[in-house]
Amino acid sequence: MPSDTDIANRSLRIVGGSRVTSLTQGTKNANAVNDIYADLRDEMLDYPWNFATKRVKLARSATTPTFGFDYAYTLPSDWIRTVSVHDNVDGAGTVLYREEQNATQNALVTDVENVYLRYVARVEDPNLWSVAFRSAFINALARELAIPIAGSKALFEQLRDKSKKTLSKAKSSDSIQSFPERRPTGSWVSIRNITSYSDHYHY
Numbered sequence: 001m002p003s004d005t006d007i008a009n010r011s012l013r014i015v016g017g018s019r020v021t022s023l024t025q026g027t028k029n030a031n032a033v034n035d036i037y038a039d040l041r042d043e044m045l046d047y048p049w050n051f052a053t054k055r056v057k058l059a060r061s062a063t064t065p066t067f068g069f070d071y072a073y074t075l076p077s078d079w080i081r082t083v084s085v086h087d088n089v090d091g092a093g094t095v096l097y098r099e100e101q102n103a104t105q106n107a108l109v110t111d112v113e114n115v116y117l118r119y120v121a122r123v124e125d126p127n128l129w130s131v132a133f134r135s136a137f138i139n140a141l142a143r144e145l146a147i148p149i150a151g152s153k154a155l156f157e158q159l160r161d162k163s164k165k166t167l168s169k170a171k172s173s174d175s176i177q178s179f180p181e182r183r184p185t186g187s188w189v190s191i192r193n194i195t196s197y198s199d200h201y202h203y
Contacts, residue, residue: 002126007138008033014142014159015150032148033141040144042122044137044167048083050174051130052123055091058115063103070111072102078122079106087112132170139163 009019012029020027023034045052058073065072085095085108097110108115126134143159146152 002134004037004124004126007126007134008037008141010138011141011145012149014139015145015152015155017145017149029149032145036144037141040141041124041137042080044133044140045080045120045122047171048081048120049130049133050177051128051133052080052120053083053118054078054121055116055118058108058117060115061102061105061107065100065102065109069098069109071113071115072107072109073115073117074102075099075106075108075117076119076121080120080122082108083118083120085110085118086116087114089116091116091118130170130174132166132173136163136167136170139166 005020005022008023008030012019012033017029020030020033023030023037054076056076058075061072061074063072064070082099084091085097086093087095095110095112095115097108097112097115100107100109102109108117123129126137129137139159140163143156143163146156146159
């Protein structure tokens with residue numbers, strides 16, 4: 001069961017750095033990791049990973065937008081990016097919305113009375129990451145440590161290429177683990193399929 005410290009030590013080993021017992025122990029290596037760990041994790045989570053995707057019904061804010069929209073809905077505290085927004089439990093159709101600040105909180109503003117949100121969450125526990133994402137993160141973290149820890153631009157460039165490949169592999173692996181999203185009845189895909197069928201068969 002890997003922890004943040006385990007992940008850090010695997011990256012440090014790649015660049016020849018000594019192990020740490022925690023990210024906050026105050027040593028040079030720990031500080032170097034701690035300075036970038038959370039930001040790098042969130043940056044890499046900014047993609048619709050299956051393991052990080054959640055579905056929620058948003059609670060309406062008591063503070064309404066000053067103009068333009070009727071309602072505001074506060075985004076979850078672990079929100080990183082929106083995948084889709086709907087006004088029904090079937091997840092069908094589209095909703096006109098914007099993501100803005102509302103009463104000092106990140107919010108989604110819209111005119112619909114119910115909002116069902118699919119979003120990418122900030123997953124801090126490495127045990128909840130996919131194996132492929134974990135590998136990609138370790139290599140990306142090692143890349144960022146190559147110069148401050150190993151003092152090697154050549155190693156940085158080598159790890160930059162490796163991290164790109166492992167991230168691409170992780171995304172590819174993630175994309176084939178789910179069926180495509182179901183299209184709602186009446187979508188252009190359904191209509192095109194019906195038209196195509198009738199063009200070939202005449203009764």
